[in-house]
Amino acid sequence: MDINTKILKKNAFRVTKERGMTASRIRVPGGHLDAKYLSQIQHIAETFGNGTVHITSRQGFEIPGIPFEKMPEVNAALQSLIDGLEINQDEVGCGYPAAGTRNITACVGNRVCPFACYDTTALAQRIEKAVFPNDLHFKIALTGCPNDCAKVRMHDFGIMGMTVPHLESDRCVSCGACVKACKKKSVEALKPVNFRPQRDERRCIGCGECVLACPNAAWTRSEKKYYRLTLLGRTGKKNPRLGEDFIKWVDEDSIIKIILNTYDYVKEYIDPNAPGGKEHIGYIVDRTGFEEFKRWALRDVTLPEIAEVMTPMYWKGITY
Amino acid sequence: MGFHITDMQLNVLFQTWQTNYHIYAPRNFSGGGRFSDTDCIRYGKIEHADEIVFDKKSDYSFKEVLTPVSQTLFFFTEGQTKEADFPQKGAVIFLRSCDLYALKRLDDMYLHNSPADYYYQHLRDNIKIVLMGCEHSFENCFCVSMGTNVSTKYDMSIDRQPDGTYLVDCKDEAWVKQLVQAGCEQQEVIPAHVTENQVTVQVPENLTAEVAKSTMWEEYNSRCINCGRCNFVCPTCTCFTMQDLFYSENGKVGERRRIWASCMVDGFTDVAGGGSYRKKNGERMRFKVLHKVLDYKQRNGYHMCVGCGRCDDICPEYISFSGCINKLQSAMTEVTEQ
Numbered sequence: 001m002d003i004n005t006k007i008l009k010k011n012a013f014r015v016t017k018e019r020g021m022t023a024s025r026i027r028v029p030g031g032h033l034d035a036k037y038l039s040q041i042q043h044i045a046e047t048f049g050n051g052t053v054h055i056t057s058r059q060g061f062e063i064p065g066i067p068f069e070k071m072p073e074v075n076a077a078l079q080s081l082i083d084g085l086e087i088n089q090d091e092v093g094c095g096y097p098a099a100g101t102r103n104i105t106a107c108v109g110n111r112v113c114p115f116a117c118y119d120t121t122a123l124a125q126r127i128e129k130a131v132f133p134n135d136l137h138f139k140i141a142l143t144g145c146p147n148d149c150a151k152v153r154m155h156d157f158g159i160m161g162m163t164v165p166h167l168e169s170d171r172c173v174s175c176g177a178c179v180k181a182c183k184k185k186s187v188e189a190l191k192p193v194n195f196r197p198q199r200d201e202r203r204c205i206g207c208g209e210c211v212l213a214c215p216n217a218a219w220t221r222s223e224k225k226y227y228r229l230t231l232l233g234r235t236g237k238k239n240p241r242l243g244e245d246f247i248k249w250v251d252e253d254s255i256i257k258i259i260l261n262t263y264d265y266v267k268e269y270i271d272p273n274a275p276g277g278k279e280h281i282g283y284i285v286d287r288t289g290f291e292e293f294k295r296w297a298l299r300d301v302t303l304p305e306i307a308e309v310m311t312p313m314y315w316k317g318i319t320y
Numbered sequence: 321m322g323f324h325i326t327d328m329q330l331n332v333l334f335q336t337w338q339t340n341y342h343i344y345a346p347r348n349f350s351g352g353g354r355f356s357d358t359d360c361i362r363y364g365k366i367e368h369a370d371e372i373v374f375d376k377k378s379d380y381s382f383k384e385v386l387t388p389v390s391q392t393l394f395f396f397t398e399g400q401t402k403e404a405d406f407p408q409k410g411a412v413i414f415l416r417s418c419d420l421y422a423l424k425r426l427d428d429m430y431l432h433n434s435p436a437d438y439y440y441q442h443l444r445d446n447i448k449i450v451l452m453g454c455e456h457s458f459e460n461c462f463c464v465s466m467g468t469n470v471s472t473k474y475d476m477s478i479d480r481q482p483d484g485t486y487l488v489d490c491k492d493e494a495w496v497k498q499l500v501q502a503g504c505e506q507q508e509v510i511p512a513h514v515t516e517n518q519v520t521v522q523v524p525e526n527l528t529a530e531v532a533k534s535t536m537w538e539e540y541n542s543r544c545i546n547c548g549r550c551n552f553v554c555p556t557c558t559c560f561t562m563q564d565l566f567y568s569e570n571g572k573v574g575e576r577r578r579i580w581a582s583c584m585v586d587g588f589t590d591v592a593g594g595g596s597y598r599k600k601n602g603e604r605m606r607f608k609v610l611h612k613v614l615d616y617k618q619r620n621g622y623h624m625c626v627g628c629g630r631c632d633d634i635c636p637e638y639i640s641f642s643g644c645i646n647k648l649q650s651a652m653t654e655v656t657e658q
Contacts, residue, residue: 110355110356110357114354114355116355116356117356118356118357119357161356163356169390170388170389170390171389171390172389172390172579173389173390173548173552173579173580173581173582173585174561174563174579175547175548175582175585175586176586176587177547177585194565194566195563195565195579208356211354212354212355213547214354215547215548215549215552215582215585216380216389216549216552216580217349217352217354217360217362217379217380218389220349220351220352220360221351221356223351225356
């Protein structure tokens, strides 16, 4: 058998431990899809694979047990999924055009969850549209609120929903629910002053617990949506570490620009001898220094007035 | 007198009102809900008819127009006080039949319950009522059971038609005159009203305070989170508390205001010496429910609850007030058979 593994990997297939067999990886940006696509996944698994499906750690599907020669047929069968999930594609019928930039994961977000500050799926899909296809190894994750159920600090880019709470003080009934919720469930950014809550802007993490707790709609959410952008968390063998805060109160447009700018930065500085052309961005930043990264990342970015950029940044983590 | 009027004719009427009145109606506060990307429908000032939300029930009632959430009564300094200013204009209030019955309850509590409440009276004296018809019952409504589904004591009624025109029944003479002069089409109008709800309640005839001893209240100890939403949305809850606050560092200048209070929220039954009655949420639920359907009636001859169902709509723990009322009969049996 003569087969170019570099090409099949780029096509979102995998070289598996079983000789001659591959697995097909299906992207589901934001981890949310119409149920009808499940039957197509079932069809592919039962027709070309071994009848099983793996739900991946990045919220996609992996269909194992596919003989290499079936890849063109699988690609054809994937077309309805690629179209339906609106995945950017170079050539119709040829499957996924890249696999380096991984599926963009998200918690369920405000389509379901009361805590979420935004529609995580919609933003995940918007980012997918902006960054895919790309061969560089980027991991992006979104979570609706600072509870961080999506564990975004384990990713290169972690996007955490925030809201600026606004108090209409004449609707406040001094019940203390917000102060208590903030203290017990969040960061104790509220204290009562003259019977009403006073918000410590520096402490507030924009979780919205005060809005959720308020029984009289005195606290409301900001019309604009804001985010905390965390940077360069990673797993892996050398130096796994949690992403650190980069910008607090950043907006969607800036996040997308920063991610796209980072692709340019990585193209410039990635180790040309990196195994498989893959190098976690964090190691590149360790080499160039954070300030150089920041210079690239913030190019042509106009941040909202309330945005706070953390600089310099340091990462910890375990070093083996 | 009944009229069939256009949106433009109604807005012309609004403009005349606005010389002397603010217009308050249920309107949509976009993004004003608890959860992100959700709205809140509550009372606010409006300018045009298209701001009024007709097709949904308001989350909060009209009562905040007459009993503001927070109302400064007077300002004080060492030897002097100054009464807070009242609004310069009166209020035209758009409300539904159940809420109009709630207004009667507010009047009986604030005006006819020994000395009239000065602050309530001041606001109450200068209002006009526009009754919004109910084409259909909303979720959790039980107005028919409470006898609040039909109202006649309004200055004008209004029903929005599918084509965007309005049917109004006008009783205010000046407004009738204006509508006639404007050449509005006259026809007989009866405000839309419901004659049945999906939810019905039956307050037991033999209900007495003995029911307090029932075990039925215990489930609310753990179910209820004492947030007070049921009180704040209720058009007939009127409890308030006083706050004296001081502006300056010398502590001699400040204001006294009264703000809404809730019998479900911590602190409501605190007394001097550190005591507190009704510590358990089930006890608070019992107090509230029996006030609405038992002891208020003993004093006034009719039930306090008007069956708007807003308490059920808003409860984050899905506790149903109407469901609770319907448990009273078996609770009475439980306590009388002991």
